[in-house]
Amino acid sequence: MTQAPSISAADARTGRDVRLACRAGKHRRQTSGLAPGFVQANLAIMPSAFADDFLRFCQRNPKPCPVLAVSEPGSTNLPDLANDLDIRTDAPGYRIFRDGENRGDVVDLLDVWQDDLVTFALGCSFSFEEALMEGGLGVRHIEQDVNVPMYRSSIPTVAAGPFAGPMVVSMRPFAPADAIRAIQITSRFPGVHGAPVHIGFPQRIGIVDLSQPWQGDAVSIGADELPVFWACGITPQAVALEARLPFFIAHTPGQMLVTDMKNSALAVI
Amino acid sequence: MTQAPSISAADARTGRDVRLACRAGKHRRQTSGLAPGFVQANLAIMPSAFADDFLRFCQRNPKPCPVLAVSEPGSTNLPDLANDLDIRTDAPGYRIFRDGENRGDVVDLLDVWQDDLVTFALGCSFSFEEALMEGGLGVRHIEQDVNVPMYRSSIPTVAAGPFAGPMVVSMRPFAPADAIRAIQITSRFPGVHGAPVHIGFPQRIGIVDLSQPWQGDAVSIGADELPVFWACGITPQAVALEARLPFFIAHTPGQMLVTDMKNSALAVI
Numbered sequence: 001m002t003q004a005p006s007i008s009a010a011d012a013r014t015g016r017d018v019r020l021a022c023r024a025g026k027h028r029r030q031t032s033g034l035a036p037g038f039v040q041a042n043l044a045i046m047p048s049a050f051a052d053d054f055l056r057f058c059q060r061n062p063k064p065c066p067v068l069a070v071s072e073p074g075s076t077n078l079p080d081l082a083n084d085l086d087i088r089t090d091a092p093g094y095r096i097f098r099d100g101e102n103r104g105d106v107v108d109l110l111d112v113w114q115d116d117l118v119t120f121a122l123g124c125s126f127s128f129e130e131a132l133m134e135g136g137l138g139v140r141h142i143e144q145d146v147n148v149p150m151y152r153s154s155i156p157t158v159a160a161g162p163f164a165g166p167m168v169v170s171m172r173p174f175a176p177a178d179a180i181r182a183i184q185i186t187s188r189f190p191g192v193h194g195a196p197v198h199i200g201f202p203q204r205i206g207i208v209d210l211s212q213p214w215q216g217d218a219v220s221i222g223a224d225e226l227p228v229f230w231a232c233g234i235t236p237q238a239v240a241l242e243a244r245l246p247f248f249i250a251h252t253p254g255q256m257l258v259t260d261m262k263n264s265a266l267a268v269i
Numbered sequence: 270m271t272q273a274p275s276i277s278a279a280d281a282r283t284g285r286d287v288r289l290a291c292r293a294g295k296h297r298r299q300t301s302g303l304a305p306g307f308v309q310a311n312l313a314i315m316p317s318a319f320a321d322d323f324l325r326f327c328q329r330n331p332k333p334c335p336v337l338a339v340s341e342p343g344s345t346n347l348p349d350l351a352n353d354l355d356i357r358t359d360a361p362g363y364r365i366f367r368d369g370e371n372r373g374d375v376v377d378l379l380d381v382w383q384d385d386l387v388t389f390a391l392g393c394s395f396s397f398e399e400a401l402m403e404g405g406l407g408v409r410h411i412e413q414d415v416n417v418p419m420y421r422s423s424i425p426t427v428a429a430g431p432f433a434g435p436m437v438v439s440m441r442p443f444a445p446a447d448a449i450r451a452i453q454i455t456s457r458f459p460g461v462h463g464a465p466v467h468i469g470f471p472q473r474i475g476i477v478d479l480s481q482p483w484q485g486d487a488v489s490i491g492a493d494e495l496p497v498f499w500a501c502g503i504t505p506q507a508v509a510l511e512a513r514l515p516f517f518i519a520h521t522p523g524q525m526l527v528t529d530m531k532n533s534a535l536a537v538i
Binding site: 176177179180183184187195196197198199200201204224226269 | 448452453464467470538
């Protein structure tokens with residue numbers, strides 16, 4: 001199996017560095033750790049016929065669906081997020097869904113692009129994880145070099161049109177004083193999931209076994225640590241698949257669109 | 270036993286109303302619920318020979334010892350907190366300690382006042398409890414009409430001069446989502462204890478049995494609630510008694526000095 005190309009952190013200092021590398025076929029891997037300080041975004045791309053309902057869904061569920069930008073129908077740029085940006089080529093990889101079925105990953109959208117497609121760029125936990133680490137807190141799945149564990153919770157979302165379903169949550173364990181600090185730090189970032197939605201009792205939000213995440217990888221939890229749960233940016237994708245849209249495009253997991261916006265600009269205080 | 274006089278909430282709209290009632294001998298009971306919106310303060314009064322060390326102790330331990338104002342030696346007013354204020358008469362009751370021993374409560378300090386006494390007014394949890402209730406959260410000991418449970422924790426304070434000892438903490442139980450909200454709300458009030466110091470594992474901070482508070486009353490905790498612990502304003506009093514000051518005056522428990530300052534003015538954001 002051929003190793004996918006990747007740029008080094010030294011060559012990926014800005015969001016533009018990462019986008020140009022993707023556009024040139026020089027980066028086809030995860031974006032975690034690249035362009036420190038720059039906002040990375042989840043992608044949700046769909047025909048305009050569904051975009052109004054989806055935007056209403058996001059408006060009603062801002063914690064799992066924090067909208068950073070919405071494109072004009074058919075437009076391939078997102079001027080709110082970057083000057084030199086082509087949605088079709090600037091993420092490392094894309095995942096194509098038809099009628100709610102995964103049809104596999106592609107490296108660009110040049111062949112599948114349609115003039116009615118609307119792009120949603122949604123906030124991602126990378127932004128607040130950077131703030132947590134700058135605050136001196138250890139983020140367990142990063143320390144253990146695995147993906148964050150994600151769970152389907154029993155917390156309902158507020159439906160809009162065909163979009164409905166449970167909130168997906170991510171979990172990070174912290175010692176009590178660090179959990180308090182993590183709540184303070186992430187409260188400053190309402191545009192990227194904000195404060196946690198739960199702490200302490202997984203079964204109360206429908207999670208039976210923390211060692212069995214729905215997506216991502218289980219992480220260790222100490223006896224004196226509390227599991228802390230944030231609304232997860234995979235929720236809008238889960239909901240869009242449940243709605244069985246005829247055509248839907250997401251980024252390949254972990255391979256985000258990197259913008260020119262700074263994480264620090266998302267802090268409200 | 271004669272019932273101590275008290276003014277009604279209707280007659281105690283402002284801090285000045287409460288102070289004048291105390292000064293006139295018309296109120297000798299708890300101040301909880303009086304003058305809504307106005308800051309109530311813990312008192313710590315001591316000879317000036319100890320005041321510098323005590324102020325350093327407070328500076329090093331701002332969570333349990335949030336200083337709202339310090340008087341000039343011998344001065345009986347606190348112009349930072351109120352215009353018309355006499356420290357000797359304006360709290361409902363005072364507790365006298367000599368050599369660390371409780372010598373009983375008095376209704377004013379006119380007979381015991383000394384020209385070298387320095388008054389410290391320290392923030393009180395009433396201020397943030399008001400904000401919690403305005404935020405729609407239930408505060409258990411208020412709902413159960415008892416005093417907040419307080420515990421000697423194993424969390425050390427930072428010593429200064431003769432002042433040293435463990436932090437006393439108060440506990441309020443909350444369901445997880447409310448606990449997160451309570452952390453957010455109290456973080457806005459660093460001048461009145463601020464964010465909690467612990468959540469979830471009492472034994473980790475040296476508390477063996479939540480049903481046996483050191484001071485105050487035990488409250489019920491639901492199976493799906495987390496005990497949340499804040500630094501308590503009784504800490505400076507506990508520490509001053511341990512230091513066995515020859516002379517030390519506190520307010521009678523629950524009978525606070527009510528100021529002209531508004532609680533809302535203490536919110537930093």
